[in-house]
Amino acid sequence: MRYAFFPGCSMEATAWDFGKSARALFKALDIRLEEIPGWVCCGSTPAHSSSEGLALALPALNLQKAGAMGAPVMTACAACYSRLRAANHRIQNDPESRKRAEQLTEKPYDGGVAVHHILDVLVNHVGRDVISSRIKRPLRGLRIACYYGCLLSRPPGIVAYDDPEHPSCMDGLLELAGAETVQWPFKTECCGASLAITNNDVVNRLVHRILSMAALAGANCVAVACPLCQMNLDLRQDDARKAHGDFPTLPVLYVTQLLGIALGLSEKDVGLEALTVGADKLLAGAAR
Amino acid sequence: MTEKLQWAGEKFMREVEARSGARVSSCLQCHKCSSGCPIGPETDLLSSQAMRMIHLGMEEELLGSRGIWLCASCQTCSARCPMGIDVAGVMDVLRMMAVERKAALPDKARGRHFHRSFLGSVRRHGRVFELEMMAIYKLRSMDLFRDMDKAPKLMKKSKLPLLPNRSRSAGEVRKVFRNARKEEER
Numbered sequence A: 001m002r003y004a005f006f007p008g009c010s011m012e013a014t015a016w017d018f019g020k021s022a023r024a025l026f027k028a029l030d031i032r033l034e035e036i037p038g039w040v041c042c043g044s045t046p047a048h049s050s051s052e053g054l055a056l057a058l059p060a061l062n063l064q065k066a067g068a069m070g071a072p073v074m075t076a077c078a079a080c081y082s083r084l085r086a087a088n089h090r091i092q093n094d095p096e097s098r099k100r101a102e103q104l105t106e107k108p109y110d111g112g113v114a115v116h117h118i119l120d121v122l123v124n125h126v127g128r129d130v131i132s133s134r135i136k137r138p139l140r141g142l143r144i145a146c147y148y149g150c151l152l153s154r155p156p157g158i159v160a161y162d163d164p165e166h167p168s169c170m171d172g173l174l175e176l177a178g179a180e181t182v183q184w185p186f187k188t189e190c191c192g193a194s195l196a197i198t199n200n201d202v203v204n205r206l207v208h209r210i211l212s213m214a215a216l217a218g219a220n221c222v223a224v225a226c227p228l229c230q231m232n233l234d235l236r237q238d239d240a241r242k243a244h245g246d247f248p249t250l251p252v253l254y255v256t257q258l259l260g261i262a263l264g265l266s267e268k269d270v271g272l273e274a275l276t277v278g279a280d281k282l283l284a285g286a287a288r
Numbered sequence B: 001m002t003e004k005l006q007w008a009g010e011k012f013m014r015e016v017e018a019r020s021g022a023r024v025s026s027c028l029q030c031h032k033c034s035s036g037c038p039i040g041p042e043t044d045l046l047s048s049q050a051m052r053m054i055h056l057g058m059e060e061e062l063l064g065s066r067g068i069w070l071c072a073s074c075q076t077c078s079a080r081c082p083m084g085i086d087v088a089g090v091m092d093v094l095r096m097m098a099v100e101r102k103a104a105l106p107d108k109a110r111g112r113h114f115h116r117s118f119l120g121s122v123r124r125h126g127r128v129f130e131l132e133m134m135a136i137y138k139l140r141s142m143d144l145f146r147d148m149d150k151a152p153k154l155m156k157k158s159k160l161p162l163l164p165n166r167s168r169s170a171g172e173v174r175k176v177f178r179n180a181r182k183e184e185e186r
């Protein structure tokens, strides 16, 4: 197995621990990740809010480069995943959009390069058997609220590997790793995403709601697969508490960090020191 | 006798439909989109209201609303609409139209400043350079002191690099921006 890896901007900055743990996890699973040379920003929300052309062409630039590598694309960032898939969908289904993407990038592109999210790859390509056979340090004592957020499962038709209202692939993976997962109703609620920059009061309210519910459901930590979800839920717990009342402090970890630990990687290998709410106490119970 | 129904707002509605690819005219006002919208308590414009206002051609009110800038693009509305309307895609088009038509943006439309600062950074480096993007955003929006404690916290965790992580293909990105501008001017 070999993938053209699209890191995305956050993986080298605000979510370097996501990038580091994803790479380490795939190395431990003996799967080749080859970074797309000269990859560029997918444009994210600012592009699709400002210009139809940029929202098509920035993803297309990356997908053209991946096409030349002859491997399917894998990305860990939920937002990049959503933007790359959305551009592919439009380019495939609307000849006008294809023409536009090709004009703007000055290169041909038919929308045909496959794009997978890391969860999709782990569940559907690597598979449960391989993962469970490699578990060295079961995540005992962890009761995880798996938080999928917006863009991993929405909108159906563009992203399509799990149920849009009740996704379960992350739960399944972490159960294989020996953790318990909790049933809770806010798996796909929005954390406010980049409103953190412009309207942090909204995000503080949403963070309070999501984490209070996770705690109420009996979770002692939260697992995520999106850089913005992680940053909002991890960094804003004090602010959310100040604005909206108390709730228990919960470590918020990337699913790749949790799986990496279960596969026997060290805390440093998966960048646990980057968490604002530390997970040392939480993981102390997991068998060495 | 068949007569085609026409009304003052039709032109605006057809325009939004053509640009978003969403059949706004098929909205049956069930409000399912709005009931799942995360910004419900803060917004002045629920998505189902926006759909109705498009039907009615209330262009000025829509393009000058805070709600289109508060929308988090979470896709809940698009995922749940029983008529298959890409409501979040319509929100995108409304934001673009507001800028293009120089609608009187409300003072809480900080999203516009954020988008410009972000894309400027991408144009320069091929990737977003957070520190620069935030500094420019703060100056543009004059929203200087919001969340001032976050930058040092992120820096302590090496999450806000001091230098841009420039892409080797930054030149291609510049070309894409140039071409997009030319296209818009046409």
Ligand code: SF4
Pocket: B033, B036, B037, B038, B039, B047, B070, B071, B072, B073, B074, B075, B076, B077, B078, B087, B088, B091
């Ligand atoms: S995409 Fe925007 S309008 Fe739709 S539910 Fe999310 S925040 Fe509300």
Ligand code: SF4
Pocket: B026, B027, B028, B029, B030, B031, B032, B033, B034, B047, B048, B051, B080, B081, B082, B083, B084, B085, B087
């Ligand atoms: S969910 Fe769809 S049909 Fe219902 S009000 Fe919203 S846009 Fe209209």
